[in-house]
Amino acid sequence: xxxxxxxxxxxxxxxxxxxxxxSGTAAAAQAGAVVRRNNRSLVGGVQxxxxxxxxxxxxxxxxxxxxxxxxLVQNGMGLVELHATWVEPRFAGPGISAEAARxxxxxxxxxxxxxxxxxxxxxxxxxxxxxxxxYINVNDSFTDAEIDAVFAGAKLLGARGCIGSQGLDVTRRMxxxxxxxxxxxxxHNHDNLSDPDAINNEASFVRxxxxxxxxxxxxxxxxxxxxxxxxxxxxxxxxxxxxxVHLGDRRKNNGRSTPFGEGDAPLxxxxxxxxxxxxxxxxxxxxxxxxxxxxxEEVQLMFDYCKRALS
Amino acid sequence: xxxxxFVSGGLIVLLSVxxxxxxxxxxTTPARASYDIDFIGPPLADPVMQHAKETYVLxxxxxxxxxxxxxxxxxxxxxxxxxxxxxIDGDRIVALLxxxxxxxxxxxxxxxxxxxxxxxxxxxxxxxxxxxxESRYTQIxxxxxxxxxxxxxxxxxxxxxxxxxxxxxxxxARSYDAPTLRDRLLRPPALSGVxxxxxxxxxxxxxxxARERHNHLLENFTPAQVANLxxxxxxx
Numbered sequence: 001x002x003x004x005x006x007x008x009x010x011x012x013x014x015x016x017x018x019x020x021x022x023s024g025t026a027a028a029a030q031a032g033a034v035v036r037r038n039n040r041s042l043v044g045g046v047q048x049x050x051x052x053x054x055x056x057x058x059x060x061x062x063x064x065x066x067x068x069x070x071x072l073v074q075n076g077m078g079l080v081e082l083h084a085t086w087v088e089p090r091f092a093g094p095g096i097s098a099e100a101a102r103x104x105x106x107x108x109x110x111x112x113x114x115x116x117x118x119x120x121x122x123x124x125x126x127x128x129x130x131x132x133x134x135y136i137n138v139n140d141s142f143t144d145a146e147i148d149a150v151f152a153g154a155k156l157l158g159a160r161g162c163i164g165s166q167g168l169d170v171t172r173r174m175x176x177x178x179x180x181x182x183x184x185x186x187x188h189n190h191d192n193l194s195d196p197d198a199i200n201n202e203a204s205f206v207r208x209x210x211x212x213x214x215x216x217x218x219x220x221x222x223x224x225x226x227x228x229x230x231x232x233x234x235x236x237x238x239x240x241x242x243x244x245v246h247l248g249d250r251r252k253n254n255g256r257s258t259p260f261g262e263g264d265a266p267l268x269x270x271x272x273x274x275x276x277x278x279x280x281x282x283x284x285x286x287x288x289x290x291x292x293x294x295x296x297e298e299v300q301l302m303f304d305y306c307k308r309a310l311s
Numbered sequence: 312x313x314x315x316x317f318v319s320g321g322l323i324v325l326l327s328v329x330x331x332x333x334x335x336x337x338x339t340t341p342a343r344a345s346y347d348i349d350f351i352g353p354p355l356a357d358p359v360m361q362h363a364k365e366t367y368v369l370x371x372x373x374x375x376x377x378x379x380x381x382x383x384x385x386x387x388x389x390x391x392x393x394x395x396x397x398x399i400d401g402d403r404i405v406a407l408l409x410x411x412x413x414x415x416x417x418x419x420x421x422x423x424x425x426x427x428x429x430x431x432x433x434x435x436x437x438x439x440x441x442x443x444x445e446s447r448y449t450q451i452x453x454x455x456x457x458x459x460x461x462x463x464x465x466x467x468x469x470x471x472x473x474x475x476x477x478x479x480x481x482x483x484a485r486s487y488d489a490p491t492l493r494d495r496l497l498r499p500p501a502l503s504g505v506x507x508x509x510x511x512x513x514x515x516x517x518x519x520x521a522r523e524r525h526n527h528l529l530e531n532f533t534p535a536q537v538a539n540l541x542x543x544x545x546x547x
Contacts, residue, residue, distance in 0.1 A: 056374055057350035165418055194414045226422065254413050256422045257371050290371035294347040 040078040040128060041303075044310035046275050048303065049079030049132055051246060051286040052086070055295045060085040065120070069127045075299045080129055081244070081284050082157065084136040084150075087120050102141060109149045117156035124158075132282055133186055133218075133244065134159040138166050138174055147174055151181045161186050161243060163218050167197035168207055175212035186243055188218040191227035191254060200227050202234055209241050216243035222250040222257055222288065225265040232269055235281075244282040245270060247306070249289070257289040260305045268309040275310055352378060357505040363438035366431055370424060372439075380442045385417045389439055390446045396531045400523070401436035408432050444529045448497055454534035464543025467536055471528065475521065480544045493541050497529050 041048040055071055058064050065086050072080055091104035124131055134154035138147060154162050161178065163186025171187055178185045187208045192198045199208055200223070209215050219242055221231050235242060247270065249263035250256065260267055274281050283306070291298045351368055355361040367373060375386035382388045389395050398404045409432065411423030424432065468480060476483060487495060502522040512518065 057347060190419045192415065192418060192420050194420070195416065198418070223419070250422075251426065254411050254420055254423050255426070256424050288371055288374050290367075290369040290373065292347060292351065292365055292368060293345045295350070297345060 039130075040076055042078070043307055044275050045278060046271060046306075046310060047079060047280075047282045048077070048306065049081060049130075049244075049282055049284045050075065050077045050299065051081050051135075051284045053083065054285065054287050054299050057295060062086060062089065065123065069123055069129060071296050072129055073127050074296055075303060078128060078130060079132050079282065080124070081133045081135050081163065082124075082131045082159070084134060087117070087134075087153075087157070106143070106146055109146050109153065112149070113153070114156060117153050121157045131157045131159050132284075133161045133163045135163050137164045138162075138170055140170070147177050148180065151177050151183055155181045155183060160184065161216060163188055163244075165190060167195070168199065168204065169197055171199070171208045171215065172211050175215055178214040179212070184214050184216045184243060185212070186216050186218045188246065189220050189223050189227070189229075191223040193227055201229050202237075205234070205238065209238070215241075217241055218244045218246060218284075220246040220248070220286075221265040221267065221270060222246070222248040222263075222286070225252060225263065226250045226254050228252055232266055232273060235270065235273055235279075239277070239279045239281065242279075242281050244284050245274070246286045247271075247283050247302075248286045257287070259287075259289050259291070260302050262289075267305075271306055271309045350378065359506065360438065360441050363434040363441065366434040367438040370427065370431070370435065372435060376439075378442075380439070380446055385419070387421075390443055390450075395439060395443060398436065398440070399527070401433045404436035404439060405429070405432045408435060440526065440530065444526055447529055447532065451497060451529075451532060451534050451537050452493070459535065459538030459540070459542035461539070461542040461546050463535075464539035464541070467540055468543060472540075475524065483544055487545075489541050489545055492544055493537060496537060496540060496544075497525075497532070499525055 039047070050072060052058075052068055052072065053060070055068065058067060058071075060083050068086060088105065089108060091101040091108070092098065093101070096104075121131065134150075134157060136150055136154075138150070142150075151162055161184035162174075165188050166174065171185070174185050187199050187205065189199045189201070189205065191200055193200055199205060205217050205219075209217060217238060219231065219234060224231050224234065235245075247267060249258045249260050249265045249267060251258060252264045255263070257263070271283065273279070274283065285299060285302050285306070287298060287302060293301075350373075351364070355364060364378075368378065375384065376382055376389050377386075380389045394403050394407065407421075408424045408427070410425070412421035413423075415421070424435075427435075468476075473479070483495075499521070502518070502525055507513070
């Protein structure tokens with residue numbers, strides 16, 4: 001099998017597995033929608049995308065969305081994890097209290113703004129960009145109806161799941177919603193080892209995954225490494241419940257973020273593990289290490305590093 | 312643009328250089344091809360402080376605490392941090408950078424930077440102080456509109472200023488109007504601007520102490536304290 005053949009097989013495998021093989025619920029219905037028209041960031045069978053938090057100079061607002069789309073294309077990305085702040089209108093402003101702005105946002109979400117979501121999806125579709133996941137930090141201020149509305153909106157965007165940095169308690173509460181929409185709920189780790197509610201290591205991931213078969217892990221290699229976790233061992237054991245990896249580098253022992261290859265995260269090994277096992281795990285590039293370069297240039301360096309790792 | 316710009320940990324790139332055998336025009340380096348001016352901002356007048364700023368950015372501080380110390384997300388606001396306000400020459404900031412803050416209620420703990428050199432850690436601390444002074448100056452100038460309390464100003468002067476200004480306020484106030492007096496309190500012209508490397512100036516301990524002391528005051532003044540001082544000194 002040539003590398004090209006492998007790529008073809010892998011894209012079919014990735015597409016099918018994301019929808020079908022991963023979930024015990026309605027997520028299977030998503031399978032057809034996953035096949036990409038223009039999958040420009042499939043490399044050696046590994047599906048890459050970007051966490052656009054990386055564009056640090058760009059405020060994550062609806063006003064900057066067109067710039068975001070342009071940059072993603074410039075960086076050769078075909079897939080993105082889209083933060084809600086790129087999508088939802090902002091109600092905060094002079095003379096509006098935080099509470100009033102929060103209520104307006106809730107009302108907007110519950111108002112079923114179908115056309116708005118479709119318009120956003122169209123912007124990404126036209127640029128050949130797939131919205132893989134919708135990133136939103138749900139907290140105790142969300143009503144059940146609001147959580148349901150968030151999943152419904154994310155589905156209109158074409159997202160296969162909603163993901164956030166919520167802790168275990170909120171994850172438990174959210175876990176019953178994604179199945180209603182044929183989606184998954186992603187849980188993302190940080191490295192706070194002093195908070196019993198935090199998702200920060202294998203044990204806390206396992207607890208979160210136990211709340212529902214629709215819960216998936218997004219393994220953040222930076223934070224997992226900083227918390228002295230073993231990314232390779234985690235993927236070997238739990239790959240069938242991992243939807244994506246936030247790929248970045250950090251040093252152990254709550255160390256700092258570093259450019260790719262300068263930290264302790266086993267980035268090359270993670271990429272090859274995903275490729276060689278044909279796991280349908282999406283790799284979302286993310287960086288928080290400092291750079292003097294423009295973010296587009298830094299993202300390109302990271303992406304090129306990954307391509308070399310898979311060559 | 313002929314100002315030196317530091318990239319990649321201190322390597323000087325001259326943006327406009329003249330190479331033997333070539334005309335200056337033909338060797339002008341494309342300015343900041345790899346310098347994110349939109350995020351980092353234009354280079355500072357003081358190249359030493361520009362290097363410190365780039366160190367602050369290079370090690371990722373700016374993504375959480377902001378290039379101009381306007382924090383993002385859950386990060387501490389260094390413009391208002393008591394620890395930064397109490398820090399003298401990095402004595403507190405550097406120790407914190409080395410250890411990080413692993414125990415926290417926040418989502419992400421402050422990382423530790425123990426692998427950085429002393430010089431790098433002090434550069435980060437120096438830039439934090441610089442940026443805080445810039446921020447406080449703007450904040451105080453914007454806020455110091457109302458007339459202050461001269462009695463409170465005198466009490467403050469006696470407590471914080473008199474140890475150096477032993478001749479009292481008469482040696483300071485002269486005939487400045489209130490805004491000029493306020494600006495000279497915040498940034499005494501003789502102590503501000505790009506630091507000189509002239510040996511005589513560098514060895515002037517009194518000047519160095521005065522500069523450090525005024526910068527420390529600037530970082531910790533409240534607008535009311537400045538208004539009170541101006542009221543007291545203007546009344547002399």
